[in-house]
Amino acid sequence: MSSAPPTLNRRSFLKLTTAAGGGLMLGFRWMSAAHHGSHAVASFKPNAFLSIAPSGQVTLLNQNPEIGQGIKTAFPMIIGEELDVAWEDVKIKQAPLDTENYERQVAGGSGAIRSSYTTLREAGASAKALLVAAAAKQWGVKASSCTTANSTVTHRASGKSLSYGELATSAAKLSLPKSVKLKDTSEFTLLGTYVPGTDVPKIVTGEQRYGIDTKTPGMLYGAITNPPEHGQKLGKVDDKAALAVPGVVKVVSWPDKVAVLATNTFAAFKGKDALKVSWENGPIRESSDRLSKAFADAIGTKPDQTRRKVGNVERALADADRVIESTYEVPFLPHAPMEPINMYADVRADSALINGPMQTPANARKVSARITGLPEEKITTEMTRIGGGFGRRLKTDFVEDAVNASKLAGVPVNIVWKREEDMIFGNFRPAGYYRYRAGIKNGQVTAWHLESSSITSRGAVVHNNYPNGAIPNYQVDVHHIPSPVSTGAWRSPNHNVCSYLDQSFLEEVGEALDKEPLAFRLELLDRAESDPQGKVDYDPVRMRGVLKAAAEMANWGKPPAGQSQGISVHFSHHSYVAQVAQVSVKGGDLKVHKVYCAVDCGQVINRSSSENQCEGGVVDGIGCAWFGDMPIVDGASANTNFHTYRLIRMGEAPDVETRFLDTGYPPTGLGEPALPPASAAVANAIFAATGKRLRQLPFVKNDLSA
Amino acid sequence: MAQYTLNVNGEDRSVEADPAMPLLWVLRDLLELTGTKYSCGIGQCGTCTVHLNGSPIRSCSFPISGAAGQSITTIEGLSAKGDHPVQEAWKEMDVPQCGYCQAGQIMTAAALLESNANPSDEEIDAGMTGNICRCGTYKRIRSAIHLAAEKGGAK
Ligand code: FES
Ligand code: FES
Numbered sequence: 096m097s098s099a100p101p102t103l104n105r106r107s108f109l110k111l112t113t114a115a116g117g118g119l120m121l122g123f124r125w126m127s128a129a130h131h132g133s134h135a136v137a138s139f140k141p142n143a144f145l146s147i148a149p150s151g152q153v154t155l156l157n158q159n160p161e162i163g164q165g166i167k168t169a170f171p172m173i174i175g176e177e178l179d180v181a182w183e184d185v186k187i188k189q190a191p192l193d194t195e196n197y198e199r200q201v202a203g204g205s206g207a208i209r210s211s212y213t214t215l216r217e218a219g220a221s222a223k224a225l226l227v228a229a230a231a232k233q234w235g236v237k238a239s240s241c242t243t244a245n246s247t248v249t250h251r252a253s254g255k256s257l258s259y260g261e262l263a264t265s266a267a268k269l270s271l272p273k274s275v276k277l278k279d280t281s282e283f284t285l286l287g288t289y290v291p292g293t294d295v296p297k298i299v300t301g302e303q304r305y306g307i308d309t310k311t312p313g314m315l316y317g318a319i320t321n322p323p324e325h326g327q328k329l330g331k332v333d334d335k336a337a338l339a340v341p342g343v344v345k346v347v348s349w350p351d352k353v354a355v356l357a358t359n360t361f362a363a364f365k366g367k368d369a370l371k372v373s374w375e376n377g378p379i380r381e382s383s384d385r386l387s388k389a390f391a392d393a394i395g396t397k398p399d400q401t402r403r404k405v406g407n408v409e410r411a412l413a414d415a416d417r418v419i420e421s422t423y424e425v426p427f428l429p430h431a432p433m434e435p436i437n438m439y440a441d442v443r444a445d446s447a448l449i450n451g452p453m454q455t456p457a458n459a460r461k462v463s464a465r466i467t468g469l470p471e472e473k474i475t476t477e478m479t480r481i482g483g484g485f486g487r488r489l490k491t492d493f494v495e496d497a498v499n500a501s502k503l504a505g506v507p508v509n510i511v512w513k514r515e516e517d518m519i520f521g522n523f524r525p526a527g528y529y530r531y532r533a534g535i536k537n538g539q540v541t542a543w544h545l546e547s548s549s550i551t552s553r554g555a556v557v558h559n560n561y562p563n564g565a566i567p568n569y570q571v572d573v574h575h576i577p578s579p580v581s582t583g584a585w586r587s588p589n590h591n592v593c594s595y596l597d598q599s600f601l602e603e604v605g606e607a608l609d610k611e612p613l614a615f616r617l618e619l620l621d622r623a624e625s626d627p628q629g630k631v632d633y634d635p636v637r638m639r640g641v642l643k644a645a646a647e648m649a650n651w652g653k654p655p656a657g658q659s660q661g662i663s664v665h666f667s668h669h670s671y672v673a674q675v676a677q678v679s680v681k682g683g684d685l686k687v688h689k690v691y692c693a694v695d696c697g698q699v700i701n702r703s704s705s706e707n708q709c710e711g712g713v714v715d716g717i718g719c720a721w722f723g724d725m726p727i728v729d730g731a732s733a734n735t736n737f738h739t740y741r742l743i744r745m746g747e748a749p750d751v752e753t754r755f756l757d758t759g760y761p762p763t764g765l766g767e768p769a770l771p772p773a774s775a776a777v778a779n780a781i782f783a784a785t786g787k788r789l790r791q792l793p794f795v796k797n798d799l800s801a
Numbered sequence: 802m803a804q805y806t807l808n809v810n811g812e813d814r815s816v817e818a819d820p821a822m823p824l825l826w827v828l829r830d831l832l833e834l835t836g837t838k839y840s841c842g843i844g845q846c847g848t849c850t851v852h853l854n855g856s857p858i859r860s861c862s863f864p865i866s867g868a869a870g871q872s873i874t875t876i877e878g879l880s881a882k883g884d885h886p887v888q889e890a891w892k893e894m895d896v897p898q899c900g901y902c903q904a905g906q907i908m909t910a911a912a913l914l915e916s917n918a919n920p921s922d923e924e925i926d927a928g929m930t931g932n933i934c935r936c937g938t939y940k941r942i943r944s945a946i947h948l949a950a951e952k953g954g955a956k
Contacts, residue, residue, distance in 0.1 A: 301836020482901030
């Protein structure tokens with residue numbers, strides 16, 4: 096299916112100049128400022144640049160940090176598609192932070208491509224129009240008689256052709272076209288194809304630098320010590336033994352942190368281990384046992400917030416022929432990116448440089464200004480490639496560490512958290528306890544009530560997802576249990592848990608009604624479509640599309656001999672993903688053989704990284720649900736490294752087959768949406784295999800032997 | 802502190818270091834070969850894998866004193882032009898996501914193919930089990946190892 100080219104219902108803002116050294120330079124604006132109407136016209140300043148050099152090389156300044164989701168390759172693909180450029184001519188550079196000019200410089204929320212798609216296409220199409228106009232002028236022919244392909248303009252009738260490089264300088268002297276026509280998606284030749292990541296050649300030789308690799312003359316390596324228990328405050332620091340370690344130069348501290356600075360990482364770690372620090376306890380000495388009890392006790396009491404209320408759940412439950420009730424519990428999870436937390440800072444008297452793996456550089460600069468007392472424009476902010484984030488690097492605590500340490504020590508520092516520090520003191524995915532009640536009357540689900548207890552005030556729930564819209568009485572209440580454990584966004588926040596819960600409990604309800612899992616889901620979607628109850632944020636048609644596709648891919652209902660199937664579907668970050676998992680359970684041991692993954696994320700940009708994101712999301716979703724656990728015992732995180740915090744390994748990772756549905760929609764998020772449905776697809780398959788409903792995560796807490 | 806000489810990627814290098822300093826930090830901080838990465842520091846993840854006399858070791862848990870006088874290969878020295886069959890296969894399969902674990906994966910895979918030129922899926926799973934990829938690129942790693950085997954694997 097193709098879709099009509101988008102009509103440009105807003106003015107595009109472009110600025111054309113001649114590049115230094117010849118060639119064309121096109122400045123343009125990302126996103127929102129382009130919608131500001133006349134105000135923006137007067138103050139228009141480009142915030143991204145596309146240049147075409149006389150050599151033919153096309154360069155795009157990239158504004159978003161690369162974290163593994165592939166945008167560094169996807170952005171130039173989008174421009175290149177409209178520009179009809181030979182892919183090998185395109186180069187991309189990471190831009191340093193410029194908040195005045197770059198708006199969306201955040202790797203999080205799977206939104207980078209969605210927010211930039213049309214702008215990038217317009218820029219590419221405008222540059223192409225200029226090149227064609229320059230060629231037409233030179234040949235004295237009509238622009239419409241020229242075609243473009245492979246970085247070349249050709250005049251069909253005469254067969255004359257000129258390369259983009261040859262045309263770039265003269266094109267720069269023309270005036271910009273008033274409007275440009277974007278391609279119909281059926282004309283795409285680059286988007287949707289397999290293009291390897293631009294940094295891969297450097298990654299496979301070890302040449303690619305990450306934040307942890309930053310080294311400058313005179314720099315010290317800093318090992319950070321955080322409170323060993325959640326909620327503790329720094330007491331006294333005895334650094335005598337640390338300073339006696341050869342290579343240790345300085346020990347500095349500031350509220351609730353200590354940094355040991357040394358000439359190499361080994362000495363810094365050794366010095367850190369030699370520190371004698373006293374810590375003062377906070378008001379609560381947290382434990383998972385305390386939390387579990389407090390969570391459970393809160394259920395059924397007056398909620399702190401009602402996140403969604405449609406109809407009258409209590410009345411419908413009272414009226415029901417039958418009420419199904421279940422409780423689920425999920426643990427804290429650390430982010431555990433493979434690249435440990437690190438950051439470089441060089442704070443001087445009148446300026447500072449911060450450089451490292453940040454997901455929110457604009458915030459990082461703001462906190463650095465606060466700590467140093469310098470104005471923001473004196474703080475140069477540079478980003479490195481990021482060795483995994485999963486949400487952890489949206490925070491700026493580690494930036495504060497580097498800035499504080501450099502400021503106090505008076506030298507440039509690259510701080511690193513030992514793996515143990517990252518595990519102990521992370522910003523965890525919140526633990527939570529959830530009670531579901533569903534009312535059934537006359538063979539229909541009439542009420543759905545979810546109550547959550549968690550340590551976040553918003554309840555760690557997704558309140559507006561499927562199956563709401565299909566059930567006349569629907570309510571989501573949350574109870575807030577304060578805790579000193581700090582939490583943060585964790586890949587696909589709240590969705591990663593709620594997809595598991597909703598899609599598991601849904602099957603419990605379906606089972607009570609004696610409905611086949613796929614048919615039951617489709618039936619509810621039909622109801623949400625034909626007679627929506629309350630505001631429905633997802634599109635039942637698109638959700639049905641992925642469900643049917645996943646079922647077809649997996650030959651649903653006919654698993655391979657000895658295996659069982661489970662299905663799941665979820666909507667997040669504007670994308671729809673359905674999955675079928677095939678598992679077997681022998682002697683209590685789980686094996687996940689295969690996961691079929693059907694995705695509607697609109698237009699696929701780079702098929703290679705898109706499939707990779709889906710494969711990774713499925714593996715991550717399954718791995719964390721299977722093994723991921725972070726109990727809190729006597730105030731502290733109990734799993735301090737990968738020997739006890741189990742991550743999924745090669746032999747446990749299933750084969751994943753992905754299909755993208757061609758629905759004609761513009762591109763939506765893909766860095767996260769494949770993760771949420773995976774755990775429930777596996778859990779539902781485990782139920783099919785064993786009759787056991789896993790209501791407590793991780794899976795390994797449940798005995799699967801018969 | 803003591804003086805050590807070791808052969809790194811075909812070159813003799815001398816360093817002065819604490820005998821207990823893991824090879825990982827010798828490589829990264831003293832020799833500035835940052836392709837070898839730190840992740841867990843306790844031998845659990847494989848991210849820091851290098852070859853010692855051709856065999857894979859966890860450089861985070863291997864003291865310099867044990868490596869003196871021997872020959873070390875890091876990701877930077879696996880091939881002169883980044884064209885070892887394993888590297889070629891990794892590029893062709895577009896394996897990496899964040900990429901941070903991949904140097905360790907590649908070094909482990911290269912050693913695996915050295916000892917088993919044509920491993921089965923099960924042998925790959927067993928041989929690679931010590932290497933964690935948080936991004937979940939396992940499927941592509943498996944395919945890339947098969948592809949590298951076809952390309953002449955160990956070379
Ligand atoms: S860093 Fe050496 S095994 Fe993890
Ligand atoms: S590619 Fe990110 S950890 Fe493996």
